[in-house]
Amino acid sequence: MKKLIIIPAYNEEGNIHRTLEDLNTEYPQADVLVINDCSGDRTLQILKNDESKYIDLPVNLGIGGAVQAGYLYARQNDYDIAVQLDGDGQHRADCLQALIQPLLEEKADMVIGSRFLPGNDQDGFQSTAARRSGIRLLSFLIKVVTGKRIYDVTSGFRAVNRELLDYYADHYAQDYPEPEAIVMAVHNGFRVTEVPVIMNERAEGKSSIRALSSLYYMVKVSLAILVTGIHMRRRGRRNE
Amino acid sequence: MSDRLRIILIFLVIGADLYTFRQIRRGKMNLNHSLLWILGSLVLLLAAVFPGTIYWLSEKIGIELPINMVFLSFSFFAIIFFVYLTRVISREDWVNRRLTQQVALLEKRVRELEGRLPENSRPGPSSTER
Numbered sequence: 001m002k003k004l005i006i007i008p009a010y011n012e013e014g015n016i017h018r019t020l021e022d023l024n025t026e027y028p029q030a031d032v033l034v035i036n037d038c039s040g041d042r043t044l045q046i047l048k049n050d051e052s053k054y055i056d057l058p059v060n061l062g063i064g065g066a067v068q069a070g071y072l073y074a075r076q077n078d079y080d081i082a083v084q085l086d087g088d089g090q091h092r093a094d095c096l097q098a099l100i101q102p103l104l105e106e107k108a109d110m111v112i113g114s115r116f117l118p119g120n121d122q123d124g125f126q127s128t129a130a131r132r133s134g135i136r137l138l139s140f141l142i143k144v145v146t147g148k149r150i151y152d153v154t155s156g157f158r159a160v161n162r163e164l165l166d167y168y169a170d171h172y173a174q175d176y177p178e179p180e181a182i183v184m185a186v187h188n189g190f191r192v193t194e195v196p197v198i199m200n201e202r203a204e205g206k207s208s209i210r211a212l213s214s215l216y217y218m219v220k221v222s223l224a225i226l227v228t229g230i231h232m233r234r235r236g237r238r239n240e
Numbered sequence: 241m242s243d244r245l246r247i248i249l250i251f252l253v254i255g256a257d258l259y260t261f262r263q264i265r266r267g268k269m270n271l272n273h274s275l276l277w278i279l280g281s282l283v284l285l286l287a288a289v290f291p292g293t294i295y296w297l298s299e300k301i302g303i304e305l306p307i308n309m310v311f312l313s314f315s316f317f318a319i320i321f322f323v324y325l326t327r328v329i330s331r332e333d334w335v336n337r338r339l340t341q342q343v344a345l346l347e348k349r350v351r352e353l354e355g356r357l358p359e360n361s362r363p364g365p366s367s368t369e370r
Contacts, residue, residue, distance in 0.1 A: 035344075053348075054348070055344040055345055055347070055348045056344055056347060056348075057340055057341070057344045058340060058343055058344060058347075059336075059340055061337055061340055061341070065337045065340070065341065068337070068341065069340075069341040069344055069345065072341050072342075072345065073345055073348075076345065174337075
């Protein structure tokens with residue numbers, strides 16, 4: 001089983017080294033690929049010094065395009081499992097085994113590391129109340145559109161199997177892609193599931209979602225979920 | 241529609257088309273992307289040469305001033321063109337993204353292959369210029 005951990009990194013000079021070290025000690029059995037999305041800071045230098053595996057995008061593509069480059073790499077190099085993990089230290093390497101377990105047991109095609117699963121003892125970083133209600137709204141929308149309840153829809157900590165990474169290499173949402181990618185997966189007949197994980201608060205730097213853009217985020221993502229849902233449902237019917 | 245307006249319209253259309261054709265000949269515009277412009281301008285030209293068509297149409301639709309018919313149809317045309325452009329841009333966006341990803345993946349392969357060569361036989365700079 002070849003496993004690849006994809007880490008999109010944009011201006012993560014303060015976090016990337018620690019993230020890589022953490023992975024190296026906690027989960028050395030997987031390959032790690034960092035996607036430097038044209039960072040303006042010392043991220044690239046750090047990657048070079050650490051002699052880590054990285055690809056260096058010549059122009060800034062945003063998180064969607066960066067992650068997709070990782071899936072493309074996974075496909076070209078015959079990986080069986082691809083894990084997406086943020087470069088900001090929020091996602092913990094000690095949760096990796098639990099994350100990919102459903103894939104190994106072939107119980108799911110995609111596993112999302114979730115902070116909000118019911119029965120989860122709500123440990124670790126739970127985000128702010130405003131964000132949690134945004135996430136709840138998106139979760140509800142996805143439930144309406146796909147019929148599937150996913151709790152932590154914006155979680156960037158996720159693992160997919162070979163079939164889904166192959167699909168994502170060609171079709172991946174851009175601009176805040178996480179919730180939309182779930183809808184695409186469900187509508188294409190992939191089995192999506194969640195496992196409880198603990199997340200840290202990001203150590204340094206800023207989240208890509210700031211207060212001012214959060215309205216744009218909600219509108220864009222809601223619309224994307226609806227459009228993707230309707231579009232896929234139609235296509236699904238035609239194929240039947 | 242006054243004769244003066246008709247003459248202005250005819251000159252404007254001819255001028256715009258001449259400009260478009262010159263840009264196409266110089267390779268600065270793509271013929272298939274400018275086709276919609278040329279078609280639209282031809283319709284406007286016809287309307288200016290034969291204003292009877294405009295009078296007839298505006299009466300059928302129920303527009304009191306025929307000139308408003310010209311405005312209305314032009315805004316429709318502009319909207320269609322914008323939608324078309326959005327499609328073109330979206331496709332370009334995808335093409336650019338895939339090229340960027342492919343280039344970055346190739347850069348990684350080249351970098352790693354060069355790293356395996358003995359120090360003195362490495363060709364050129366080890367990373368691509370931006």
